[in-house]
Amino acid sequence: MTTKANGLTNLGLVQMACEPEPERNLARALESIRSAASGGAQIICLPELFRTQYFCQEENVDQFELAEPIPGPTTEALSRTARDCAVVVVGTVFERRTAGIYHNSAVVIDADGELLGIYRKMHIPDDPLYYEKFYFTPGDLGFRVFETRFGSVAPLICWDQWFPEAARLAALAGAEFLVFPSAIGWHPDEKEQHGKAQAEAWRIAHRAHAISNGAFVAAINRTGHERPLDGSPTRPMGYSGIEFWGRSFACNPLGVIVAEAGDRDEILIACCDRADVERTRRDWPFLRDRRIDSYGGLTRRAAK
C-alpha cells in the first residue's frame, strides 16, 4: 500500500464535460478516477457538480429533483471506487440536507473508502447564468481540512477562489492542498472582449493563494458549451449559455504551474513534494509575520 511516508503525492485532476444524463456523468467520473489511479494519481479531484450539467443557468424549482443526500448514491459510488483504487477522491454533490435546505457540497473520501467529511460551499455567486443563490444555502461548516492518506486536503468550491480569506483559513487549518472543484466559463457574448482577462484573472487568483499561503493549489474545471434549457425564464445574457473553459491546473507553493490542461477533456497528474510546503514557508515566512492584532476589520462588511 502506498503511504505518505515518502512525502510525494500525485494529484489527479479530472477535467470533463457533463452530459444531460446524470448517470452517464457519474459512470464517466468513476471511470476517470480508475484511469487516473492507474496513471499513479493518489488524490483525485472531480469538477464541481460533475454529475449534472450546470443547472444554475436558470432558476427552476424542478432542478431541486437533482439533489441527493450525503451519504447517498453518488458518495457511495465514489467511496467504492476510492477503496477499490486505494485513492483519495474529492467530489462535489448537489446536497439535499432537508426539505428547503440544499447545498453545493464537496466530499473528501479517504483511500479506504471512508467519507471523511463534507465542505459546504461558503461563497455563493449570483451572476447572469450563475444563479446559485437560488439553489444553494450558504455553507455553515466553515473552511475545513481533512487528513487523508496522501496529505491534508482543503476542498473549496469555484466562487470561493475569489476570496483570499477562504484560502488563508484553510491554510491556517493545516491544508497542504487547496483544491477547487469548479464550473467556470465564458458568456460567449462577451468572450471576445473580456474572455482573456477573465481566464487570466482566474489563474492569478489561484496562484496567489498558493504564494501567500505556501500551499499547493489545484483548480478542476469542466469543459463544454452548455445552454439553458428551453423554457428557462431568465436569460439576460442571451441564449448562448456558458462555454466552460477547462484549463484545470495545479501549482506549487511558489505559484508555479506544474500541470495544466487545455480546453478539452483531460486527466492531469501533478507530482507534488509535500516537503515543498515547509520549505517554501521557511524561505517566505509570511505566516510568521501576519498582523493578527490588526485584522479585526476583516469580519466587517466595509469600514464605513
Added chain:
Amino acid sequence: MTTKANGLTNLGLVQMACEPEPERNLARALESIRSAASGGAQIICLPELFRTQYFCQEENVDQFELAEPIPGPTTEALSRTARDCAVVVVGTVFERRTAGIYHNSAVVIDADGELLGIYRKMHIPDDPLYYEKFYFTPGDLGFRVFETRFGSVAPLICWDQWFPEAARLAALAGAEFLVFPSAIGWHPDEKEQHGKAQAEAWRIAHRAHAISNGAFVAAINRTGHERPLDGSPTRPMGYSGIEFWGRSFACNPLGVIVAEAGDRDEILIACCDRADVERTRRDWPFLRDRRIDSYGGLTRRAAK
C-alpha cells in the same frame, strides 16, 4: 486646476536606483516628480526608502542616523514639490518617532502640499539581507486610506504585498489605488535558480490584490545592485548584495497590467479610469459575498 471630476487619474511611478548620498537621492526624486508631473502624472509614487540605499542589508546601529522625523526635511521638500506641481506625492521615510522607536513610513501629500497623513509599515520582513525587524518597529496605525485631490490612496509598503489581509482592509476602507513603494530584488547567488519564480510571484500577488478587491494596484520598486558596506557583521548569503529588480507596474481592477517598467530607471505613467473600480465590482461582486460571519479565524495565528 485639475480636479477629480472627470474620473481619470494618471498615476506616476518613479523607478530609480539609489546612491550612497541621501541628498542626491532626494534631489533626484524631486526632479523625477517634476518630470512625471510635466508628463501628466497626478499621483506620483516613489520607491520605498528612496532617500537612502537599502541599509537593511546589515544590522548596524549607525544606520539609525539616517532616520528623521515626520514632518521633517524630506517630507517638507516633498510637500513643496507637490504644491509647486499640483500633484499628489507618496513617499516613504525612515521615520524617527522617538528615541528607540523607528518606523518604515509612507507619507501621502495632497496636491496643495498638505501632509494628509502617514502609514507605518505593518508587516516587517526579516530575511537574509532584509533585516528590517532590527530597524523598524511594526506599524501601529493599521491600514489607512487618504482622500486626495485625484482619488483615494492606500499606501502599503513592500513586504505588505504578501498579505491579502492588508490589501483587503485597505480596499474595505475605500481605497481606489493601492500603492506599494518597494525595495525588492534578487540575491545574485540564487537568481539563476529562483529568480524567475520570485519575480513572477511578486507580480501575481499584486495582480491578485487588484482582482480580489476591484482596485488599481501599483508597485514602485528601486533598481540597481547594492552591496552591504564593508564591515557588515551579517552576510549569510555571501557578499553579493541585492540586485533590485525594478519592473514597477500598475494594473487595473481586473488585474491587467496597464504600464510596466524594465530593470532600469524609468518614469511610468498609467492612465486610470476610477469608474473602473465601480464597474468591475458590479461585474465581479466579490465584496457582496464575503462571509464575514466566518472570518474570525483570520485574527488567529493558526487553527492549532
